Amino acid sequence: MVHIVDGALSAPVLIGGGVAAAGGIALGLRSLSLEKIPAAGVLSATFFVAALVHVPIGPSSVHLVMNGLAGLVLGWAAFPALFVGLLLQAVFFGFGGVTVLGVNTVTIALPAVLVGLLFRRGVASADSRLAGLSGLLAGSLAIMLTALAVALVLWLSGEAFIPAAKLVVVAHLPVAVIEGLVCAAAVTLIHRVKPDLFGALVAPARPA
């Protein structure tokens, strides 16, 4: 539900989204030295596949977004990585659109980067419960920020979208809970198995 399609948003919103996305991507690429591109690419592919995982809610199901976890693992590189994922989804699956690519990138990647910055210390802490809690908050907060950003761009595009914008936020509350729990479990496992994953792309390159 986080994909907005072509035709709904107003021109200033589309242009603003495109410019902001280009800025975020440029910042993200600057943080990626050429040595780290293979790691970023493989992780980006992993988040692409993770977004196809469906989790049942009652009779229906939702697909994971995992943008909070992407922010924790990739830092600013989450911007280009999630952009690549959205581009591939739009071109080969028809999810999203062309003119909205910038807006969709910002609404998903900006929350990812923000929670990444906020909770990076928490997930790297020696205390596994604190790490899990940080993962929970990061996963939930990223989805809520994404829902609020989608609602904001709808609201900026016209008064008539306000009820739809409110519905987007309400509909994402259960998704945020599920994403938080899944993200907490993922962080707990990474914390136990390979804790330096969280610094792999953020910290300066380790000697290979």
Add this chain to the structure above:
Amino acid sequence: MSHAFGHDSTAPTTPGLIQALDPRTRILAAVAFALVTVSLNDLWVLLGPLALAGAALAAARLPPGPTLKRMALMDGFIVFILVMLPFTVPGEAAFTVFGWPASWAGLEQAAAIALKANAIVLMLLSLVGSMEPTTLGHALARLRLPESLVHLLLFTVRYIAVIDAEYRRLRRAMQARGFRPRTNGHTFRSIGYLVGMMLVRALERSERILQAMKCRGFTGRLPLLDDLRYGRADAVFGAGAGVALAALLALDSLHVGPV
């Protein structure tokens, strides 16, 4: 997503007219088409882009069934916005549902969004979705996208099928141990461990990839080998597309009604 990257179920069996064009032409045409289509206002004129997209679908020889199904899947994302519009846009009432008046203006706006979204997605799937993902990367590099972004795209495309196979393997192992997804904490925790494990393995795989690449003299740049060339077909197609898009814009400015 092995069925979308590699052995794609919607890949055309025989290349159509679209596949004879340079990938860059197809990307630029799809973007121009999207920009023109979102700027149109008249509902009748908006049938034009839909017809053009249908023609492109036929010219790309994509199987109509699966491609239209993908388009319909996208409609699922927006249907709730469209359904609410008639009730939230003020205007003359067309009909009422449980005492809520639905306005003509809102209906028209919802129809315009649906037409635009579907036409653009169909055109994108036909022009760009019908090429190899790697070709897309090469074409974007030739269109002067930053080199590191193109490399990121190429690595992502390369490893989606690999990671997807890994995901399926892990999922099968869970199933063999009796895992059935339900709405409960156990499911969320198991899926979380699954995603975490995929990330751990992905990073370890990327370390092996980097070492193997260094072993073969990787200096941080991937030479992109391709022989993309604009030809006469591209000139003809470009001219035709330019005329069609200009005609749509002209019709729209003549016809513009109280939408």
